[in-house]
Amino acid sequence: MRSDWSQERVDDFHAPAPDSEPGLLEPVPELKLRLERLLVACDDGFGSEFSEVEMPVLELAFRYGDVSVHACDSQDRLLLSTPEGLRTIGRHRRAEDRARRLLESFGAVELECLDRYEPGFGSRANYVVHVAGDEHEYCSFGAYALPQLRAQGWDVKVAEGYPYAVLSGETPWYAMAEPNEEQPDWFSFELGIVIDGRRVSMLPALVDLLDRSPDEGTLDALLRRPTRYFALPTPDGRYLPVEAQRMRRVVEILRELYDGPIGGKRPELPLLCPLVRAGVLGELDADETRTIQWTGG
Numbered sequence: 001m002r003s004d005w006s007q008e009r010v011d012d013f014h015a016p017a018p019d020s021e022p023g024l025l026e027p028v029p030e031l032k033l034r035l036e037r038l039l040v041a042c043d044d045g046f047g048s049e050f051s052e053v054e055m056p057v058l059e060l061a062f063r064y065g066d067v068s069v070h071a072c073d074s075q076d077r078l079l080l081s082t083p084e085g086l087r088t089i090g091r092h093r094r095a096e097d098r099a100r101r102l103l104e105s106f107g108a109v110e111l112e113c114l115d116r117y118e119p120g121f122g123s124r125a126n127y128v129v130h131v132a133g134d135e136h137e138y139c140s141f142g143a144y145a146l147p148q149l150r151a152q153g154w155d156v157k158v159a160e161g162y163p164y165a166v167l168s169g170e171t172p173w174y175a176m177a178e179p180n181e182e183q184p185d186w187f188s189f190e191l192g193i194v195i196d197g198r199r200v201s202m203l204p205a206l207v208d209l210l211d212r213s214p215d216e217g218t219l220d221a222l223l224r225r226p227t228r229y230f231a232l233p234t235p236d237g238r239y240l241p242v243e244a245q246r247m248r249r250v251v252e253i254l255r256e257l258y259d260g261p262i263g264g265k266r267p268e269l270p271l272l273c274p275l276v277r278a279g280v281l282g283e284l285d286a287d288e289t290r291t292i293q294w295t296g297g
Helices: 007-014 093-103 135-151 202-212 214-221 244-256 275-286
Strands: 029-041 048-064 067-070 079-082 083-092 117-119 155-158 175-180 186-195 197-199 230-234 240-242 271-274 291-297
Touching: 029 093, 029 135, 048 093, 067 079, 079 093, 079 271, 093 135, 117 155, 135 155, 135 230, 135 240, 175 275, 202 214, 202 230, 202 244, 202 291, 230 244, 240 291, 244 275, 271 275
Parallel strands: 029 155, 175 291
Antiparallel strands: 029 048, 029 117, 048 067, 079 083, 175 186, 186 197, 186 271, 230 240
């Protein structure tokens, strides 16, 4: 996913073109995000075979007044109902092209450009969110691209039950460190977020991330990926998008606190940590843009 798009460059895409034709109606881009099954061609050297995969797809259309036209529709003129009666207008192709470029700047790829991918019969999808992506790329699109598109006036709809839905807005973090009464040289550590006033531990999801990495090299490779966010699942089925820099810092702290090999036996939660490593907790406050509420002794 492209990570170098400033807000000014996003605004440039949405600004009216200086050579726009006078009198053309500016369309409202309509975007629908959902999961669909696609056929993927696999060439094994003896001819192509197809496998079926589920991927997040996008359906782009443009609304002119009370008429919505699919982005791939070839018709150039539309019949609108106005207070003065029926009216025929031409499509604003320049505005539509700007909207396409804006969507593609966030990493979406047009299906027509992918020779190996074939949508199902009757599908109206015309983009995939990410080619060969996973929950981190898919959730990055939801956390970063969709809010900006909505801010630009796009009508964005996410299908009910979409499996890569993300928590919206600022999500408060909390941390707890308490001495262990039975083992004076150890302390208990908890890290989580607050959803609707309720504390939700994120340590299980973070430990799962460590547990899925068979060695430190695999984990390092994951954390070096050029993704804007990493995605952590929450108990309500949505994902918490964590900025890449913050995730790398949190994982490094857990690696210091976790007294065991990565990919080894799952530790009990809250995490029991040696007191001599408590100093590393100060790194959690290194991010000045996000504050953590601390509790405990």
